[in-house]
Amino acid sequence: MISGKKIIVSGMKKEVDRVWEAIQTALSGTSCALVSSGDPGIYALAGLVFELCRENNVGLKDGNIGDGQSLYVEVVPGIPALCAGAALLGAPLVHDFAAISLSDILTPWEIIEKRLSAAADADFVIVLYNPRSKKRNRQLDKAKEILLGYRCSKTPVGIVTGAMRENQRVCLTTLENLEPHAVDMQTTLFIGNSKTFVFENKMVTPRGYGDKYDLSITNL
Amino acid sequence: MISGKKIIVSGMKKEVDRVWEAIQTALSGTSCALVSSGDPGIYALAGLVFELCRENNVGLKDGNIGDGQSLYVEVVPGIPALCAGAALLGAPLVHDFAAISLSDILTPWEIIEKRLSAAADADFVIVLYNPRSKKRNRQLDKAKEILLGYRCSKTPVGIVTGAMRENQRVCLTTLENLEPHAVDMQTTLFIGNSKTFVFENKMVTPRGYGDKYDLSITNL
Numbered sequence: 001m002i003s004g005k006k007i008i009v010s011g012m013k014k015e016v017d018r019v020w021e022a023i024q025t026a027l028s029g030t031s032c033a034l035v036s037s038g039d040p041g042i043y044a045l046a047g048l049v050f051e052l053c054r055e056n057n058v059g060l061k062d063g064n065i066g067d068g069q070s071l072y073v074e075v076v077p078g079i080p081a082l083c084a085g086a087a088l089l090g091a092p093l094v095h096d097f098a099a100i101s102l103s104d105i106l107t108p109w110e111i112i113e114k115r116l117s118a119a120a121d122a123d124f125v126i127v128l129y130n131p132r133s134k135k136r137n138r139q140l141d142k143a144k145e146i147l148l149g150y151r152c153s154k155t156p157v158g159i160v161t162g163a164m165r166e167n168q169r170v171c172l173t174t175l176e177n178l179e180p181h182a183v184d185m186q187t188t189l190f191i192g193n194s195k196t197f198v199f200e201n202k203m204v205t206p207r208g209y210g211d212k213y214d215l216s217i218t219n220l
Numbered sequence: 221m222i223s224g225k226k227i228i229v230s231g232m233k234k235e236v237d238r239v240w241e242a243i244q245t246a247l248s249g250t251s252c253a254l255v256s257s258g259d260p261g262i263y264a265l266a267g268l269v270f271e272l273c274r275e276n277n278v279g280l281k282d283g284n285i286g287d288g289q290s291l292y293v294e295v296v297p298g299i300p301a302l303c304a305g306a307a308l309l310g311a312p313l314v315h316d317f318a319a320i321s322l323s324d325i326l327t328p329w330e331i332i333e334k335r336l337s338a339a340a341d342a343d344f345v346i347v348l349y350n351p352r353s354k355k356r357n358r359q360l361d362k363a364k365e366i367l368l369g370y371r372c373s374k375t376p377v378g379i380v381t382g383a384m385r386e387n388q389r390v391c392l393t394t395l396e397n398l399e400p401h402a403v404d405m406q407t408t409l410f411i412g413n414s415k416t417f418v419f420e421n422k423m424v425t426p427r428g429y430g431d432k433y434d435l436s437i438t439n440l
Contacts, residue, residue, distance in 0.1 A: 015429065016429055016433050016435065020437070030315060032375055039299075039303045039306075039307075040307075040311075041303060041306040041307055041311050041312075041313050041314060042303065042306075042313055042314070043313060043314060043315070043427070046307075046310075046311035046314060047311035047314035047315075047424055047425060047426060047427050048314075048429055049311070050310055050311055050419055050422050050424040050425075051424065051426055051429065051430060051435055052435055053419070053420075054417075054419045054420075055430070055435040055436050055437075056436060056437040057433070059420060060419075060420040060421070060422065073422075075306075075308075075310065075311065076271065076307065077299050077303040077304050077306070077307035077308040078299065078303070079259075079297050079299055079303075083261060083262065083297040083299075083303075084261045086259075086262075086295075086297070087259075087260075087261055087266075087295040087296065087297035088295075089271055090266075090270055090271070091260075091261050091266035091267035091295065092261075093261050093262055094261060094262070094263060094267035094268075094320060095263070095267075095321075095327070096318070096320045096321060096335055097317040097318070098316070098317070098319075098339065098344060099316060099317055099318075101315075101316060102318045105428075105432070106427055106428030106429060106431065107315070107316075107428050111343070114342050114343075115316055115342045115343070115344060116221060117342075118338040118339065118341060118342035118344075119318065119338065119339075119342070119344075121338060122334050122335045122337075122338035122339070123334075123335070124240040124318060124335060124338075124339075171416050181383060183398075184350070186291075194231055197274075199270055199273070199274045199275075199280075200273075200279060200280040201280070202270050202280065202293075204267050204270040204271065204274075205267060206267060206271055206400060207267050207268060207271075207326055208265070208326030208327050209235065209236055209249060209268055209271065209326060210271060210275070210324075211326065212325070212326055213236050214276050215236065215272055215275040215276070216276060217240070217275075217276040218232070218257055218387065
């Protein structure tokens with residue numbers, strides 16, 4: 001898909017530069033795709049496109065190319081890490097869930113703590129993004145401590161790194177045995193709710209059919 | 221993809237029968253795909269496959285077909301309504317969010333209320349699934365009332381029905397103007413957090429770059 005096309009690359013923490021370059025390229029009349037892994041709208045750069053347009057008086061319009069002052073922006077959805085990871089684990093997200101990023105680079109830690117407590121208390125399945133990086137190595141310990149204040153220590157935890165990539169690793173553990181050193185920036189963590197179970201190495205959150213219907217075959 | 225293949229269909233509320241028929245078909249040695257719209261792991265039937273296997277002593281194993289007693293089950297992730305809808309609206313989900321189903325058929329309403337309050341209080345963007353059906357017509361009114369207890373009445377609300385389908389409808393409003401009658405079972409609702417804004421008809425939740433960096437062009 002990229003052969004013969006101009007490719008613009010920039011490193012981590014250069015998101016603003018990269019997105020602005022994409023906007024400028026499109027404004028010049030060249031169709032330009034800003035590529036994210038997963039879904040561009042889940043903890044990714046789709047938002048920054050709109051933020052930069054707003055801050056710099058770049059209008060949005062329907063059509064196919066930029067006219068120097070306004071852009072046509074289309075967000076193409078994808079399969080986010082929370083879906084790819086859930087599929088590899090089994091079915092941990094078939095009931096209400098909360099997605100929380102543990103990165104406090106752009107979000108004050110107090111807000112993250114409040115969200116962890118609220119989600120744990122209300123029995124959401126919890127998906128943790130950005131649990132750790134080389135420089136951020138204490139957030140997951142603290143998150144684990146908060147979650148243990150609300151959830152049973154045996155709560156199933158799924159750990160997925162590099163879902164659907166060559167470096168893919170999938171691991172099941174429990175909240176008490178969650179080892180923060182085993183995760184990195186490419187890891188997504190899934191913390192079960194009070195009803196999540198493990199069956200034959202699959203992590204499953206019941207939707208509630210078993211409370212309403214008898215699921216044993218003789219009664220079907 | 222389905223031409224020449226045997227197709228098994230069943231109606232709403234026949235989920236247990238349908239999934240069990242899929243399991244039986246696979247156990248008989250025939251490869252069988254259980255099809256969901258969106259992602260099969262988000263409020264969909266992937267979980268029921270594992271629940272029925274567990275309840276009926278059907279084992280899981282690696283391999284390609286069933287041997288009469290155990291199955292190879294692969295969950296193939298897809299693009300859930302929350303991603304498809306978010307892409308159509310702009311970028312409402314680039315920060316922490318909670319997904320909540322308003323259907324109290326399989327979940328007690330008190331749990332749903334608790335989750336609405338917790339998610340609203342902790343300033344999650346909130347995605348509401350199953351906001352209404354022909355028989356369930358009061359849940360969304362109550363949810364709106366709860367959310368208004370925590371969120372500004374001008375909070376942006378995105379309403380997406382039939383995302384990426386022929387009957388697709390996309391609408392932006394505010395929490396105070398949310399009209400429960402405008403939604404149905406195929407609608408997904410997006411309630412902004414305290415920082416979500418609307419720019420040129422796009423609903424956007426900032427990731428936080430603007431708090432850390434100056435986003436105006438002259439400073440790049």
